[in-house]
Amino acid sequence: MASRLTGAVLLLCFLFAGWFSVRAAQADLEYRENTLASLEKATALAPDNAVFRALLGENMESAGRDPKPELAETTRLSPLDSQNWIRLAFQEEVEGDYAAAEAHLRRAAEVDHKAPPRWALMNFYFRRNRDPEFWFWVTKALEMSQGDATAIFRLAWDRSESEREILSRIPKRKDLLTQYLHFLGASDRLDAAHDVAIQVAQTAFAPELPTLMSYCNHYAAVDSARAVAVWNILCQRKLIGYSPLHPEAGSILTNADFTIEPAQLGFDWRLKAVEDASVSQSENGAGIRVELGGNQPENCILMEQTIPLISGKTYVISWESGASGTDAVSGLVWDLSQGPSEPSSGAISGEPGSNSGLLAFRASAVSAQLRLRYRRPLGLVRARGAVTLRSLRAVRQP
Numbered sequence: 001m002a003s004r005l006t007g008a009v010l011l012l013c014f015l016f017a018g019w020f021s022v023r024a025a026q027a028d029l030e031y032r033e034n035t036l037a038s039l040e041k042a043t044a045l046a047p048d049n050a051v052f053r054a055l056l057g058e059n060m061e062s063a064g065r066d067p068k069p070e071l072a073e074t075t076r077l078s079p080l081d082s083q084n085w086i087r088l089a090f091q092e093e094v095e096g097d098y099a100a101a102e103a104h105l106r107r108a109a110e111v112d113h114k115a116p117p118r119w120a121l122m123n124f125y126f127r128r129n130r131d132p133e134f135w136f137w138v139t140k141a142l143e144m145s146q147g148d149a150t151a152i153f154r155l156a157w158d159r160s161e162s163e164r165e166i167l168s169r170i171p172k173r174k175d176l177l178t179q180y181l182h183f184l185g186a187s188d189r190l191d192a193a194h195d196v197a198i199q200v201a202q203t204a205f206a207p208e209l210p211t212l213m214s215y216c217n218h219y220a221a222v223d224s225a226r227a228v229a230v231w232n233i234l235c236q237r238k239l240i241g242y243s244p245l246h247p248e249a250g251s252i253l254t255n256a257d258f259t260i261e262p263a264q265l266g267f268d269w270r271l272k273a274v275e276d277a278s279v280s281q282s283e284n285g286a287g288i289r290v291e292l293g294g295n296q297p298e299n300c301i302l303m304e305q306t307i308p309l310i311s312g313k314t315y316v317i318s319w320e321s322g323a324s325g326t327d328a329v330s331g332l333v334w335d336l337s338q339g340p341s342e343p344s345s346g347a348i349s350g351e352p353g354s355n356s357g358l359l360a361f362r363a364s365a366v367s368a369q370l371r372l373r374y375r376r377p378l379g380l381v382r383a384r385g386a387v388t389l390r391s392l393r394a395v396r397q398p
Contacts, residue, residue: 035059043070053077054084067091075104082112086120098128115144119152126155134159138169142176149176153183163192174200178208181215190218194226201233209239216266224308224367231266242268245308250396252307252315253370257392258288262303271303277374279303287390288372289324290332294384296374301335304371307394309338309363314397317359317370320390323352329385335371338364345373350387360397 034055043052057070071088078084085108093101105124108117122137141152156166170176177200184193197215200208212230219227224247232244242254245267254267258281262269271279276293279302283289290302309315317336323329329350336359337343346359361368372389376382 049077054087057087061091068095080111082108082114082117085111086117089120089124093124093127113144115141115146118144122152122155126159131159135165135169139171142169143171145176149179150183153180154187157187157189163189163195166192167196170196172199174203174208178204178211182211185211185214185218190215194229197226197230198233201230201237204234204237204239206239209234213263213265220267220306220308221367221369224306227266228308240266247308247310247313248396250315250394252309252394253317253392254305254307256394257286257390258282259285267306267308269303269305272301274300274302274374277302279372282388282390287388288392289386289388290372291386292329292331292374292383294382296382298376298382300374302372302374304369306367307370308367309365310396311363311366314360314362315394316397317346317361317392317394318356319348319392320354320356321348321350321387322354323350324386324388326352327385328352329383329387330380331374331376331383332387333373333375334359335369335373336361337369337371348387348389350383350385 043049043056053070054074057067057074060070061067068088068091071084071091074081074084075088085104089101089104089108092098092104102124105117105121109121118137118141122134122141125131125134125137138152138156142149145152153166156169160166167180170180177196181193181196181200184190184196193215197212201212204212212234216227216231228245228247231240231242234240235242235244240263241260243251245251245254255262255269258269260268261281262271264270274296276295277300278291280289280291281287317334319334321332332348332350334346334348334357335343336345338361341364344359344361346357348357349355374383
């Protein structure tokens, strides 16, 4: 008798399991069809499936029906899924129930400490013009940000034009600060970037260099003090192989002996592509070799460098030069341009042997362009030959 009863129970369990499996399979098929009617069938077959109900709510909203009952049910069935609370809160905000929306967004942040609930709360308080809460959640969202934070930076600038307030809300993470510096450049806000550029430079490594060099490129000619501050940090930390610049003490030249291949960025030399002319490092590694083939343009810039200055101060740039052949090479000059005023210039001797030259000038701006130029002298054919420039130095006169 007991064995018959046990067998019957087992049979009933087997039949129930089979019925449940068939029901679950049918519900899954209805779910995969992903129509309003099929999802209603799926939730009827599997009423405790939060995933089915969440998708049903989305379809009901698309069809113009009230999704809120389904969204509320998903939070009951799956209370640890923050997305369910966020979807419900959004629907409540659309309906004007801001208190309920806020409560459910905070519930999402309680059950999930990752980024999505924090972003949702930040955006909610932005829309509600509640600044204290908005700024709190800006920082919270950035703390968990692992990707592109541009949307947060844009939202912050929509709320405030205070560069200090915005920077104070950004966690002192190198990746975030680098992103923010890039954002400021891309959105034409580099005037607000000095503090963040300094902070990034102080902890930067090679991956951050392109962004910092772009900052230096931007300011080298228009506000050299800003560029020099960042440039010098990079020099001191050996991230770039130059000596720091100190225009107040006369240190205004970068890579003066051409011992480092020009980076063509920041304050380093920028070489120009000129037909039948070239500039390169001299063979002994100290100095510049300028070669003119005789068919170069009559007036051309061969290379140039932005130099930082202290306006009102007098500087002297000196050099040594000499032609490598037996014939003189004429027409090379150093031009120094300071905005609209006439450039200062110093002729470079292309006579064989060792020669020297000076270019003295009074700074009328905070930066200038020092250019190595070829200009054909009147009455002479275009020069042909090579000249080596050595010992390029600058000093500031008292």
